[in-house]
Amino acid sequence: MSFWHFLQLNWSELLSLVQQHVVLVFIAILVAVVIGVPTGVLLTRYRSLRGPVLGIANVMQTIPSLALFGFLIPLPFIGGIGTRTALVALVLYSLLPIIRNTVTGILGVDPNVREAAVAMGMTSSQVLRQVELPLAMGVIVTGIRVATVIAVGVTTIAAAVGAGGLGVYIFRGLRQYDNNLLLAGALSAALLALAADFFLGLLQRQFSFEAKRSVAGSTTRKLLLAAGVLILVIGGFALWRGRATSEARVSVGSKDFTESALLAEIVAQMLEARRVSVERRFELGGNLPHEAMVAGTLDLYPEYTGTSYTAILHHTPISDPRAVYEQVKQEYAAKFNVAVSEPLGFENTFAMLVRGDDARRLNLKTISDAAPQAPQWRAGFGQDFMSRADGYPGFSKAYGLKFAEVREMDLSLTYIALSSKQVDLVAGNSTEGRIATLDLFQLADDRHYFPPYEAVYLVRQDSLMRVPALQEVMTKLANGISTDEMRRLNYEIDGNKRDPKEVVKEWIAKRGL
Amino acid sequence: MSDVAHRAIVEFDNVSFSLSGTNIITDLNLIVERGETLVLLGESGCGKTTTLKLVNRLFEPSAGEVRVEGKTTTSWDPIELRRRIGYVIQEGGLFPHFTIARNVGLVPALAGWEQQRIDERVRELLSLVGLDPDRFAERYPRELSGGQRQRIGVARALAADPPLLLLDEPFGALDPLTRASLQREFADVATRLGKTAILVTHDVREALILARRIGLMHKGRLLLLETPEQFLASDHPQVRAYLETLELKGDDR
Numbered sequence: 009m010s011f012w013h014f015l016q017l018n019w020s021e022l023l024s025l026v027q028q029h030v031v032l033v034f035i036a037i038l039v040a041v042v043i044g045v046p047t048g049v050l051l052t053r054y055r056s057l058r059g060p061v062l063g064i065a066n067v068m069q070t071i072p073s074l075a076l077f078g079f080l081i082p083l084p085f086i087g088g089i090g091t092r093t094a095l096v097a098l099v100l101y102s103l104l105p106i107i108r109n110t111v112t113g114i115l116g117v118d119p120n121v122r123e124a125a126v127a128m129g130m131t132s133s134q135v136l137r138q139v140e141l142p143l144a145m146g147v148i149v150t151g152i153r154v155a156t157v158i159a160v161g162v163t164t165i166a167a168a169v170g171a172g173g174l175g176v177y178i179f180r181g182l183r184q185y186d187n188n189l190l191l192a193g194a195l196s197a198a199l200l201a202l203a204a205d206f207f208l209g210l211l212q213r214q215f216s217f218e219a220k221r222s223v224a225g226s227t228t229r230k231l232l233l234a235a236g237v238l239i240l241v242i243g244g245f246a247l248w249r250g251r252a253t254s255e256a257r258v259s260v261g262s263k264d265f266t267e268s269a270l271l272a273e274i275v276a277q278m279l280e281a282r283r284v285s286v287e288r289r290f291e292l293g294g295n296l297p298h299e300a301m302v303a304g305t306l307d308l309y310p311e312y313t314g315t316s317y318t319a320i321l322h323h324t325p326i327s328d329p330r331a332v333y334e335q336v337k338q339e340y341a342a343k344f345n346v347a348v349s350e351p352l353g354f355e356n357t358f359a360m361l362v363r364g365d366d367a368r369r370l371n372l373k374t375i376s377d378a379a380p381q382a383p384q385w386r387a388g389f390g391q392d393f394m395s396r397a398d399g400y401p402g403f404s405k406a407y408g409l410k411f412a413e414v415r416e417m418d419l420s421l422t423y424i425a426l427s428s429k430q431v432d433l434v435a436g437n438s439t440e441g442r443i444a445t446l447d448l449f450q451l452a453d454d455r456h457y458f459p460p461y462e463a464v465y466l467v468r469q470d471s472l473m474r475v476p477a478l479q480e481v482m483t484k485l486a487n488g489i490s491t492d493e494m495r496r497l498n499y500e501i502d503g504n505k506r507d508p509k510e511v512v513k514e515w516i517a518k519r520g521l
Numbered sequence: 522m523s524d525v526a527h528r529a530i531v532e533f534d535n536v537s538f539s540l541s542g543t544n545i546i547t548d549l550n551l552i553v554e555r556g557e558t559l560v561l562l563g564e565s566g567c568g569k570t571t572t573l574k575l576v577n578r579l580f581e582p583s584a585g586e587v588r589v590e591g592k593t594t595t596s597w598d599p600i601e602l603r604r605r606i607g608y609v610i611q612e613g614g615l616f617p618h619f620t621i622a623r624n625v626g627l628v629p630a631l632a633g634w635e636q637q638r639i640d641e642r643v644r645e646l647l648s649l650v651g652l653d654p655d656r657f658a659e660r661y662p663r664e665l666s667g668g669q670r671q672r673i674g675v676a677r678a679l680a681a682d683p684p685l686l687l688l689d690e691p692f693g694a695l696d697p698l699t700r701a702s703l704q705r706e707f708a709d710v711a712t713r714l715g716k717t718a719i720l721v722t723h724d725v726r727e728a729l730i731l732a733r734r735i736g737l738m739h740k741g742r743l744l745l746l747e748t749p750e751q752f753l754a755s756d757h758p759q760v761r762a763y764l765e766t767l768e769l770k771g772d773d774r
Binding site: 120121123124125126127128129130131134138139142143 | 577579600601602603604606608610611612614615616617618627628631677687
């Protein structure tokens with residue numbers, strides 16, 4: 009599909025993502041200005057505060073954005089997932105340039121002019137409002153300009169905590185290895201940044217007193233700018249209200265890979281068919297969905313029993329699927345007030361994959377067969393596999409594997425990396441559609457290292473009480489999806505690049521759910 | 522009330538001032554009389570600018586007291602005090618983001634005058650300092666020459682009709698011709714309006730032209746306080762040194 013064609017098909021979705029992006033950036037910058045400028049003014053009055061406050065703002069800005077989101081999620085009031093968390097992080101990032109430039113701008117006002125103002129009998133607040141702030145405004149606007157351009161960039165990461173924006177396309181594009189999505193997301197974000205830079209540059213010129221300017225022109229432009237700002241504020245506020253005042257709904261989450269989003273979409277559409285309004289909080293990274301559900305911001309998300317057993321409940325892996333399921337069900341009910349649905353009928357375990365060529369050439373069937381090759385091999389693992397309890401550390405020990413090199417990369421890129429010989433072994437998902445299409449071979453887990461990963465839905469018990477349709481949907485989906493079927497569905501999206509909503513809609517219709 | 526106290530508008534009474542341990546003014550005693558132009562003469566760093574700032578309470582004395590209209594500066598409300606004192610600094614110290622009209626009308630606006638009265642006052646003052654109100658009122662300081670800006674600085678200081686003017690090297694940054702004509706005009710205006718002025722300069726020629734009395738300052742002390750005639754006749758070594766520079770300049774011509 010050409011990029012142009014892609015744009016034609018997805019125009020309205022792209023526009024709504026751009027809109028989300030702009031609203032996030034705009035509100036964050038507005039808040040940062042409201043906090044940052046007075047803080048900056050305060051720092052010019054209290055010299056001793058300057059070092060510590062600028063230091064803290066500086067440190068804030070050096071925290072990688074994903075890590076900052078991670079810190080924020082468990083916090084009450086400002087944390088959780090969604091727009092609020094994204095805004096808090098964006099504001100924290102935007103503060104430094106705004107505070108710093110306010111300080112620099114005010115301290116940079118000609119001391120003669122300031123002294124004249126005091127000597128004319130201005131009170132200190134008159135000096136600030138009539139002399140210091142107007143003369144510092146050019147520098148302050150430069151700070152806002154820098155903050156805005158940074159915020160446009162950081163907001164792409166906000167998609168990871170479910171806040172929407174152009175990051176949704178970028179993350180989805182990475183996962184599905186779809187250049188059109190990537191390009192649409194990245195290009196729009198870049199254009200937004202350029203546009204913000206350009207318009208704030210115009211605004212900044214308004215505050216330059218170096219150039220001579222005619223009075224009439226400047227008044228007109230001031231009026232125009234004021235009108236523009238007013239429209240943005242009202243528009244932003246209206247959007248904000250529109251989002252905030254929706255009725256009670258079921259919040260469905262998913263992890264950040266195709267299958268999880270697909271399973272979530274199935275529930276979402278089935279609920280919608282039963283007149284339940286659904287909020288989609290898809291593509292959340294790491295343990296985010298779990299934490300969000302415990303915190304009450306998510307009602308439901310698809311999970312795998314083995315993941316819950318090891319990564320959440322921190323048990324040592326065992327190989328009996330029934331025992332794992334029962335244990336998870338019991339502990340989730342007791343610890344988190346969360347119900348575990350009946351298994352959906354398929355497993356998605358870690359699949360140790362090698363190229364089909366290598367498997368045939370070296371006659372590899374099991375992971376143990378491959379162990380002697382490991383010292384010459386480079387391995388590529390997703391962040392998830394590298395960090396979790398049942399992941400790389402235990403796995404390499406269980407099979408005595410020592411690779412020439414281990415690369416940590418995005419899970420969705422590992423398949424392509426393997427087939428294009430960037431790496432020689434990857435840990436994929438067993439239901440991945442591309443295993444067949446890229447001619448990859450799954451090595452058998454002959455030592456039964458990986459615990460069983462049966463797909464289930466985790467649902468808050470209070471949500472089950474509140475929305476009876478949830479129970480009905482859960483019952484209908486029990487044992488409803490086979491491994492082959494899951495693999496086919498995944499391939500429809502990752503391989504054939506189809507819209508997940510369409511694929512799910514067809515599947516539900518076909519199954520009569 | 523004694524005659525001296527009645528005639529005095531500013532009194533320095535044993536004033537000393539030090540900033541972070543350095544003495545800048547030492548034991549200053551000085552009475553400025555109503556209606557006179559007193560010039561403080563001295564090289565840079567002698568404390569003459571500091572003396573001005575002690576009058577409008579930009580600084581407060583470390584010892585002794587400064588009285589304005591009989592009341593110590595520290596018992597004045599600083600804002601009220603400053604609005605009664607016109608202040609002119611080198612290059613005017615104009616606000617670059619204000620039009621000329623707004624610069625000149627600043628103190629009246631701060632004092633809460635009605636806009637129409639401010640506008641009239643601004644036109645009056647611009648005419649007084651020799652600038653056409655129609656041409657200059659809506660311009661910005663950057664569009665003016667150094668001499669024009671200095672005139673605006675004087676107009677701004679006069680705006681609320683303060684009884685006292687403080688001028689810190691007001692003509693220092695100007696070329697000699699402009700300086701000479703502005704000095705003449707200022708002397709004229711000051712006499713006509715009957716203002717008291719304290720003017721600071723390092724230019725002995727300016728002092729001789731403008732002053733009713735000249736105070737010579739050196740290293741934070743007032744060495745002598747004389748009329749221009751007495752000053753010319755003095756055999757104080759510092760005075761002779763100043764007058765020699767004047768003769769040298771004369772020889773150049």
